[in-house]
Amino acid sequence: EAGVTQSPTHLIKTRGQQATLRCSPISGHTSVYWYQQALGLGLQFLLWYDEGEERNRGNFPPRFSGRQFPNYSSELNVNALELEDSALYLCASSWVTENIQYFGAGTRLSVL
Amino acid sequence: GEDVEQSLFLSVREGDSSVINCTYTDSSSTYLYWYKQEPGAGLQLLTYIFSNMDMKQDQRLTVLLNKKDKHLSLRIADTQTGDSAIYFCAEREDTDKLIFGTGTRLQVFP
Numbered sequence: 001e002a003g004v005t006q007s008p009t010h011l012i013k014t015r016g017q018q019a020t021l022r023c024s025p026i027s028g029h030t031s032v033y034w035y036q037q038a039l040g041l042g043l044q045f046l047l048w049y050d051e052g053e054e055r056n057r058g059n060f061p062p063r064f065s066g067r068q069f070p071n072y073s074s075e076l077n078v079n080a081l082e083l084e085d086s087a088l089y090l091c092a093s094s095w096v097t098e099n100i101q102y103f104g105a106g107t108r109l110s111v112l
Numbered sequence: 113g114e115d116v117e118q119s120l121f122l123s124v125r126e127g128d129s130s131v132i133n134c135t136y137t138d139s140s141s142t143y144l145y146w147y148k149q150e151p152g153a154g155l156q157l158l159t160y161i162f163s164n165m166d167m168k169q170d171q172r173l174t175v176l177l178n179k180k181d182k183h184l185s186l187r188i189a190d191t192q193t194g195d196s197a198i199y200f201c202a203e204r205e206d207t208d209k210l211i212f213g214t215g216t217r218l219q220v221f222p
Contacts, residue, residue, distance in 0.1 A: 004154075006154075031208070033208075033209070033210075035210075035212075042212060042213075042214050042215065043200065043202075043210075043212035043215075044212075045209040045210065045211070048208055048209060055208070056208065056209055058209070090154055090155065092155075099142070099143050099160075099204060100143075100145075100157065100160060101157075101210060102157060103147070103154040103155040103156070103157075104154050105153055105154040106153075106154045
């Protein structure tokens with residue numbers, strides 16, 4: 001069974017550009033979570049989607065947004081990129097009733 | 113507020129036991145987790161414990177939970193060089209998000 005897959009593996013952008021990161025959950029999982037792992041800041045919760053709806057949001061500005069598609073895959077969009085957005089972005093999925101989040105390998109975003 | 117704390121580094125000799133400690137603050141946490149992160153990789157779930165349990169053992173891994181002191185530990189028996197990684201503890205909030213600790217870098221030397 002395939003795990004959580006994220007694409008691209010690496011993404012290089014310049015300040016002010018937009019980045020789109022993608023995540024495919026484990027088959028059968030309906031919840032998708034996004035986390036940011038920035039140097040010196042640790043792992044921080046960004047967004048939670050379930051059944052196509054945003055259920056919870058972390059302490060991030062509105063330029064961080066996303067969506068979940070009918071097939072439960074998800075996109076994270078970061079607008080007006082800033083240097084401090086450089087980080088590893090991790091996606092996780094779960095059954096909403098299982099209480100266990102399984103993570104993908106992440107997308108490393110570098111903002112120059 | 114929510115805060116999960118871990119020591120930053122641990123160095124052990126191959127074959128010895130490793131004990132990684134974690135303290136958390138949210139007494140309402142229902143599940144607590146241990147994840148492993150190898151260089152350049154995502155998070156691998158190692159084990160988890162429900163808050164009404166004191167201990168859980170899974171092969172070389174033993175998790176101890178002291179709810180009174182809000183203290184969680186992960187013991188790795190017979191530590192191997194392949195165990196070298198960063199270990200994160202995490203607590204689950206009611207809203208489903210995970211709150212992670214700062215991570216403990218485990219270095220195993222021959």
